[in-house]
Amino acid sequence: MNINDYVIEKAKNASLAARKLGTLDTNIKNNALIAMAEALKNNEENILKANSIDVENAKKTGTTTALIDRLTLNEKRIAGMADGLRSVAALPDPIGEVTGMWKRPNNLNIGRIKVPLGTIGIIYEARPNVTVDAAALCLKSGNSVVLRGGSEAINSNLEVYRTINDAAIKAGLPEGSIEFIDITEREAVNILMKLNKYIDVLIPRGGAGLINNVVNNSTVPVIQTGVGNCHVYVHSDADLEMAENIIVNAKTQRPAVCNAMETLLVHKSVAEEFLPKLGNTLKALGVEIRGCSETQRILPYAKPASEEDYEIEFLDLILAVKVVDSLDEALDHIYKYSTKHSEAIITNSYEASQRFLKEVDSSAVYVNASTRFTDGGEFGFGAEIGISTQKLHARGPMGLNELTTIKYIIYGDGQIRK
Missing domain, CATH: 3.40.309.10 (Aldehyde Dehydrogenase; Chain A, domain 2)
Incomplete structure (x- = not known):
């Protein structure tokens, strides 16, 4: 299968899963998140082995000590990733929350409720914890997610992805809820940025080069996360x-x-x-x-x-x-x-x-x-999918509520417009 077909298939699978996720019972989502946390703990040894390969490769290429720190996993950081999953599970489910209800003079009852964005694409660089944080927040808010991590952390990300994805499916989430693109060539990102049919929003997480590339070239709507000067x-x-x-x-x-x-x-x-x-x-x-x-x-x-x-x-x-x-x-x-x-x-x-x-x-x-x-966990959001530095539609650390949009529901009894 060529790169184009591969990326499209991943996005299509996620889009199909999003339809089911958007109406899934909160308990099923929470149980899946807890199962994912346990799976991380149980597979810690293999995750650390995969991460050690990425760290060694980074050292060979002259990566700075600070960036290697971003890439490195250890028992404490894996435990933190698992705790983040449990924290998200403990948060209120925003989906279906009624944020307003009013009656018009013609007796139409109009309500406004929170619904998922749909399918979210995350393009990120050297932090393997993003694989877990992004999946946790997307799933709890009823969204499917397509993950595309950078080459620096490919081994770590793949092992983490396999671990949490298997646990999520066994816990009752539809296949395709979490998709991971394991092709590190830039072409995969270029394809993902054009898949408006399947991807509802893209969130880039990384350096200025990555973010500017996505913002300037994507036809899929983008939430710009922060370069932090x-x-x-x-x-x-x-x-x-x-x-x-x-x-x-x-x-x-x-x-x-x-x-x-x-x-x-x-x-x-x-x-x-x-x-x-x-x-x-x-x-x-x-x-x-x-x-x-x-x-x-x-x-x-x-x-x-x-x-x-x-x-x-x-x-x-x-x-x-x-x-x-x-x-x-x-x-x-x-x-x-x-x-x-x-x-x-x-x-x-x-x-x-x-x-x-x-x-x-x-x-x-x-x-x-x-x-x-400035961090989702520190702000009480359980985790974050990124820190938005733009003003539409979200700003600052993005938690569950920032991964929702609204839908109007209208109850009538035969009204027609004159």
Whole structure:
């Protein structure tokens, strides 16, 4: 079978399954998710073996340590994936929820209910946990899913897919509910992007190149998930100990994820006191600092920051730093360079915090907290299918409700329009 026919068959199978999934009893879906969680635990050894192949291949190709961390699975991360499945199972089922009901003067009763989107295509890169998170949220919200992971994690993704798919089918979900495209050639993505007949929406998860390719070339509607050029701004009255703790967490806990901080802005009145201690802490953790001229004056070891350094998502232990004269300058910088993902202000000023919350146009805006919390699990969604940085139809971490749309239901007793 050629690539075109193969991809179409996968999408067609998923589309047929979506018809059944949309009306499936909640208990069946929940039992399937719990069975999938148990299957991950029971097949842990084979999953780790498959993952070790991907990790070794990544090391041979010179992949950065931070990106290898994204790719790597271990017992704790597999347990986290299983816990995510159980968490989604425990959440209320949005399908069939009535969000409004009203009567018209002609006695028509009109209601609005939540229904699945249909069949969702997920195109993603080096994080095997996406295979599980995407499947969990799609199935619970009554959607089928077509998964196409990147070549970096092909062995891990295949083993994880086989594990959860077998468990889902044995638990009563229709075959085709979860489909996985195991062809790593780009042609498979190009075909998937044109399958409007079978795919209702595409969600790309990965770097700027992947996301831009899908957004610019897909005829299937796309929900754009986030490249994360995330900012933290330290205001003039900030608690500097708190600021250091937040910055270290936002930059170094997992530097290769989209909610990691990439740019630090520091008010000039605290820069002289704050940056040397912070710089030493970050340097000890392996962070390379690239800064403006004032940053370089205070931190002589900082490399000069280029325009591009303030624009890009490093996904690595690299931090762009700029000393700013005011809150206004910080807001202007964020407006110019932000990818509308996550931004934070560290301040004791209520007025400054409220201005920041109102004027920063990103999907998640923080006061005195790390940007690393922009995550479906941390927001109480059980998991996430991505973090949308656009405004239609979803924004921020996307959980169950963001994978639904609405349908109007109308009850009449013979009304005709005059």
